[in-house]
Amino acid sequence: MVEPRFRTAKRRKKKSPTGLIVRIYKRDKEAARKCALCDAKLHGVPRDKRKLSKTEKRPERVFGGVLCAKCVQTIIKDKTRLENGYMEEKDVPVKRLKFLKQLK
Numbered sequence: 001m002v003e004p005r006f007r008t009a010k011r012r013k014k015k016s017p018t019g020l021i022v023r024i025y026k027r028d029k030e031a032a033r034k035c036a037l038c039d040a041k042l043h044g045v046p047r048d049k050r051k052l053s054k055t056e057k058r059p060e061r062v063f064g065g066v067l068c069a070k071c072v073q074t075i076i077k078d079k080t081r082l083e084n085g086y087m088e089e090k091d092v093p094v095k096r097l098k099f100l101k102q103l104k
């Protein structure tokens with residue numbers, strides 16, 4: 001029986017150095033990361049990051065690897081508008097408020 005972890009893996013046949021034909025199992029790729037607010041595909045986040053360094057795994061930005069650049073921009077705008085009194089907390093959508101409170 002095939003090992004359970006290989007059941008869904010893609011299989012390839014390959015000739016080994018001794019001439020035998022061996023079955024090779026390919027590792028599944030991770031799904032592409034999406035923005036937590038707008039579901040856009042995130043840039044700068046590789047799908048296979050096993051051998052990468054920490055800084056290569058996600059952008060070095062606030063909420064890098066979680067939110068897209070556009071959503072981070074709107075959150076920073078909301079933050080300054082709140083601080084300067086041009087907006088109230090009730091005017092911000094609940095989804096965005098969660099990230100706004102995490103921002104220092």
Ligand SMILES: [Zn+2]
Pocket residue numbers: 035036037038039040067068069070071
């Ligand atoms: Zn977004």
